[in-house]
Amino acid sequence: MPKHLPICLLVATLTTLAPAIEAAENSDPSMGTKLGAGLSNIFLGFIEMPKNVINTSNEANVALGISGGVIKGGLHTVGRVLAGTLDVLSFPLPTESILAPQYVWENFNVETHYNSMFKTKK
DSSP states (O other): TTTTHHHHHHHHHHHHHHHHHHHHHHHTHHHHHHHHHHHHHHHHHHGHHHHHHHHHHHHHOOHHHHHHHHHHHHHHHHHHHHHHHHHHTTSSOOBSEEEESSSSTTTTTTOOOOOOTBBBBB
């Protein structure tokens, strides 16, 4: 075994880990929140369906709530899953979530709307 092998391995390890350590020290604490919100929107986006049926029924009537709420809920489900996927893929970037409300269970009586894509945080 060459004499310099342990030193070379140490230098290689430190140069590999240095950018990761620097990124961890300067990372935004909301990165974990964005990742968690994205995952919850991917896996729980289907809750948009009953949410929109209930909200449309309360705004108009039960017949319109069942028919229109299912259609609107299906569209918002697709939108929430896609926005969640984008949040998961872009969680290291300091951008705001596209969705408002951010989670499907927040402000359950408020209809989901979509903000600008890649709007940076202030």
